[in-house]
Structure formats: structure tokens, C-alpha cells
Amino acid sequence: MDTRAFYRRQDVGTPRGGGAHRSPRTALVPRFLRCRAAVLPSMLTFLVIVASGGLLLMIEKGMLNSMETSLPRRSAARPEHGPAGRRRPVAADMDTQILQELRNRTIHTMCSQKDLVDNIWSLSDLQRKIVLQHVLVNDEHRFLYCYVPKVACSNWKRLMKMLSGALKFNDFRSKLDHHHDLVFLSSLKPDEIRYRLKHYFKFMFVRDPMERLLSAYRNKFGEIESYQKSYGVKIIKRYRKVDSAKGDDVTFTEFIKYLVDENEERMNEHWMPIYTLCQPCAVTYDFIGSYEHLERDSEYVLQHIGAPSHIRFPERQTWYKPVTKEILHYYLCTVPQKLLKELFLKYILDFSLFAYALPNTTTEDCRH
Numbered sequence: 333m334d335t336r337a338f339y340r341r342q343d344v345g346t347p348r349g350g351g352a353h354r355s356p357r358t359a360l361v362p363r364f365l366r367c368r369a370a371v372l373p374s375m376l377t378f379l380v381i382v383a384s385g386g387l388l389l390m391i392e393k394g395m396l397n398s399m400e401t402s403l404p405r406r407s408a409a410r411p412e413h414g415p416a417g418r419r420r421p422v423a424a425d426m427d428t429q430i431l432q433e434l435r436n437r438t439i440h441t442m443c444s445q446k447d448l449v450d451n452i453w454s455l456s457d458l459q460r461k462i463v464l465q466h467v468l469v470n471d472e473h474r475f476l477y478c479y480v481p482k483v484a485c486s487n488w489k490r491l492m493k494m495l496s497g498a499l500k501f502n503d504f505r506s507k508l509d510h511h512h513d514l515v516f517l518s519s520l521k522p523d524e525i526r527y528r529l530k531h532y533f534k535f536m537f538v539r540d541p542m543e544r545l546l547s548a549y550r551n552k553f554g555e556i557e558s559y560q561k562s563y564g565v566k567i568i569k570r571y572r573k574v575d576s577a578k579g580d581d582v583t584f585t586e587f588i589k590y591l592v593d594e595n596e597e598r599m600n601e602h603w604m605p606i607y608t609l610c611q612p613c614a615v616t617y618d619f620i621g622s623y624e625h626l627e628r629d630s631e632y633v634l635q636h637i638g639a640p641s642h643i644r645f646p647e648r649q650t651w652y653k654p655v656t657k658e659i660l661h662y663y664l665c666t667v668p669q670k671l672l673k674e675l676f677l678k679y680i681l682d683f684s685l686f687a688y689a690l691p692n693t694t695t696e697d698c699r700h
């Protein structure tokens with residue numbers, strides 16, 4: 333099956349107004365969302381779900397395997413500048429190439445919807461401020477990196493400091509100052525921003541949206557006292573209707589309720605949707621790596637920007653607590669279904685643009 337054919341059909345099946353419920357693609361919308369069209373905030377959201385449903389179905393049915401031959405083979409990871417041949421080339425396997433291609437095309441298709449702004453100057457002031465504050469600049473190697481908290485951003489910030497000489501090579505143990513010695517796009521003048529957006533290599537890293545939220549929850553509410561005292565207290569007072577609280581025992585469901593009630597542009601960056609942080613329609617990223625292939629994708633970027641070969645992405649720390657599929661499933665199943673639906677809708681662009689499957693959380697699935 334040819335991906336192009338898939339997307340062409342996608343376009344045809346995409347109702348431009350009114351006919352959503354008759355779309356043949358409706359069959360691909362996850363069952364629990366299909367009967368709830370009334371709750372969808374806009375047609376756009378509906379289209380996004382339709383498209384991601386299509387992707388998911390293809391992934392689940394293994395249709396991707398048969399597409400290999402029709403995909404253009406990418407010359408995997410050849411450094412364009414810098415010391416050619418010194419870094420070992422990274423081989424992207426076929427699945428990764430296909431995922432990259434799907435993400436690329438989905439973003440392309442989705443971002444051409446007229447509701448989604450295609451350049452940063454047309455964003456609202458607040459939206460533009462958020463993205464400019466999350467894009468880091470390296471002029472020597474001519475690249476921009478949009479950092480997403482809970483997606484290995486500390487390690488990438490360390491790498492950026494190493495590249496600019498502010499941090500000793502491979503000193504990954506030192507405590508990271510998240511602002512010092514880093515250049516944010518927001519600190520530059522409009523002309524300088526325009527130039528860099530146009531000419532630099534731009535990349536970001538994404539992660540399964542629910543894994544990212546669970547990771548933020550376990551880290552901030554489980555370990556960080558300042559978060560318990562600020563967000564924790566606020567959440568418990570709001571949802572338990574009490575006057576005072578210590579804030580150290582926020583449940584996952586309370587956290588999810590809070591997320592559903594918050595405006596995504598006013599959220600803390602650790603749980604703000606990736607879409608809002610990096611605006612992948614307004615900034616056309618050249619490469620979107622994923623947490624699931626962190627080391628390899630990072631190596632690809634380092635190679636592409638011509639980083640010296642002794643700068644390497646660090647191995648995972650020994651204290652690192654992974655969020656496994658089983659743990660995520662366990663936590664999600666503690667949350668009422670209705671609330672989960674609202675949560676998925678809130679993060680629907682992160683699921684669909686970056687081709688992540690909606691988790692299985694029907695009563696049936698949760699029995700296991």
C-alpha cells in the first residue's frame with residue numbers, strides 16, 4: 333500500500349463542512365469517541381481524531397510493513413558539515429523510517445487545515461511567547477532545539493552547553509541550571525529570529541503524551557516539595573473542598589481533573605501539551621526525534637549538526653525510573669472513563685500529530 337494513496341484518500345474522506353458523520357473514515361474513530369461527537373470542541377479536532385484513527389489502524393493491522401517498497405529511502409544520517417566520517421553513522425531501521433515518514437506526512441496534512449497557524453508571527457502573543465521561550469539557539473552549529481520538559485530536555489540542555497563550551501565535555505553529573513549559559517530564541521530581535529527560523533536546522537523530541545504526564549506526576553508530586561506546596565495544595569483544596577492541605581498526596585485522578593480544567597496555554601510547562609510548547613505547524617521542524625528512540629535519534633541530530641565526535645548523548649542514569657506500559661495502564665485505569673476522554677481530547681494534537689496510539693482503557697481492558 334502506498335502512503336500517498338492513503339493520504340489522498342484521507343483528503344477525500346475529509347469533510348470540509350457538515351458531512352463529518354457520513355465520512356467513511358468514521359469507522360476508524362476509536363469506538364469510545366465515536367458516539368460522543370457532541371463533546372468535540374471543533375470540526376478540526378474531529379478531523380484530527382479521524383486521521384489518527386487511520387494511522388493507528390494501519391499500525392495495528394501491520395499495514396505499514398507492506399509499504400516499505402514505496403517509501404523513498406532516506407540516506408540515513410550523513411553529516412552535512414563537520415568532520416565527516418568521524419562519527420559512526422546511525423542506521424535507522426525500517427520501522428523508524430516509516431514512523432518518521434508518517435509523522436512528517438501527518439503534520440503536513442494536519443497543519444494545512446486553515447485553523448492551524450502556519451507561521452509564528454500569526455500566533456497570539458501568548459502562544460508566540462511560549463514557543464520562543466522553548467526554542468534554544470546554537471549559532472556555531474546553526475541549529476534550533478525546542479525543548480519539551482519530561483522528554484530528556486536536561487540532557488539536551490547539557491549537550492548544548494557542551495557544544496558552546498560552557499560545560500566540560502561529558503560532565504553529565506553536575507546539577508543543571510536550566511537557564512544560565514543557554515540562548516533562548518525569545519532573547520533575540522524579530523529579524524534575528526526570522527533569519528534563524530529560516531536557515532537553521534530545527535528539531536524537537538516527542539514522547540507518548542500519557543507517559544509524559546505520568547512521568548511529570550510521579551516526579552513532581554512524588555518527589556519535589558515545592559510542587560507539592562504550590563500545585564499540590566491548590567489541587568487538593570480545589571477538588572477535596574478543604575481549607576488547608578499539605579499537598580503531598582495528590583491522586584492521579586485529581587491531577588487529571590486539574591489538567592482537564594486548566595487552559596493549556598497557562599499550564600506549567602511540565603504538563604503543557606507538546607503542541608503548545610513547540611508549535612509544530614508554525615515552526616517547520618526538520619527533524620522530530622522520539623523518546624522511545626532517544627539515543628539513536630540524538631546521535632542522528634549530533635551527526636547532522638556536525639558535533640565533534642567526543643560529544644555523545646549520555647546513557648540513562650541508574651536512578652532513572654522508567655514509565656512502563658504496565659505502570660501507565662495501571663494508573664490510567666484508576667481514572668474514571670469520562671475524565672479520560674476529556675483528557676485525551678485535550679492532548680489530541682499530541683497523539684495525532686506525533687502518531688501515538690490512544691491508550692486502551694475500556695472497562696474490559698482495565699480488568700486485566
Ligand SMILES: *[C@@H]1O[C@H](CO)[C@@H](O)[C@H](O)[C@H]1NC(C)=O
Pocket residue numbers: 432436617618619620
Ligand atoms: C519531512 O520531509 C521533508 C521532505 O523529505 C524533509 O525535508 C523534512 O525535514 C521532514 N521533516 C521532518 C520533521 O521529518
Ligand SMILES: *[C@@H]1O[C@H](CO)[C@@H](O)[C@H](O)[C@H]1NC(C)=O
Pocket residue numbers: 392689690691692697
Ligand atoms: C487495544 O485493544 C484492542 C482490543 O482489545 C486490541 O486489539 C488492540 O491491539 C489494543 N491496542 C493497544 C494499543 O494496546
